[in-house]
Amino acid sequence: MLVRLPKTVEQAREHLTGGAVPIGGATLVWATWQRDGFPEQAMSLRELPQANVIGPEELGGAVVLSRIDDRVPYVLRAAAGTVGTGAVRRAATVGGNLAGSALRCLLPAALVLEARATVLTSHGVYETDLAEVTAKRPLLLGLRWTAPVASAYHKAPGEAGGEPPLVVATALHTGADGRHRLRAAVRDGYEVLTATATYGPDAPRPLDELRETPLADVPGTWDLLTEQVTTLVAAAPHD
Ligand SMILES: Cc1cc2nc3c(=O)[nH]c(=O)nc-3n(C[C@H](O)[C@H](O)[C@H](O)COP(=O)(O)OP(=O)(O)OC[C@H]3O[C@@H](n4cnc5c(N)ncnc54)[C@H](O)[C@@H]3O)c2cc1C
Structure with a gap:
């Protein structure tokens, strides 16, 4: 297997067109490849600058999870x-x-940040939403979002090989008009449900809105959601 290490997006596009299979840390693909055979070419983005950024509003697709620190929300x-x-x-x-795992613990977090994905295909680079990333699994160069005012995350304890544990993630965004947007995501099994509650500085009642969404019906969710939303609302800027 030839491992391609592009240093520019154009090189990455050429390798993709030439049939190179994307590879990250190989934590998922290695066992499959050992069993079924290795592809002729794989491509890692670890030397591509655009895929290695870490910042308050961006995260590269080649960033290793242990490197994700307090530069990101x-x-x-x-x-x-x-x-x-x-x-x-x-x-x-x-x-x-x-793009590759079934659990996708990063997905609820990326959804509440309203992240957009920058992806590469043989036609070039374009921006898309996370639904396309999970459905079509294009080569992910990175994510971009607007920094939230505050955010929260909870993952329930789980057993190896068991059902995916419940995840509750929330983020509070404040618009230029002073109105707040509270984004919530809940992982229920392999599905991630999302909801948005908007409210003005005078009526901080996003929980009333979230109560009416399917998120509230996921077992074990409501208390966690209430706790996170209460904390985020308290963190919102007040006039
Ligand atoms: C013991 C164990 C425990 C785990 N627990 C969790 C958990 O708690 N939560 C969770 O979410 N996951 C969990 N996972 C799954 C884990 O998230 C994946 O193994 C990991 O994220 C895959 O990343 P990788 O870089 O190693 O991908 P690889 O194994 O290199 O690739 C996996 C797939 O993704 C594709 N791919 C790689 N990079 C890109 C890219 N930039 N763009 C598009 N496609 C790409 C590859 O082509 C391949 O199809 C666990 C895995 C293991 C082995």
């Missing part, structure tokens, strides 16, 4: 910190988690 680093074991986090990447 709390919800995302908390999500990364709960993936698998230390050994998995030291190898697994953002792209491998969002």
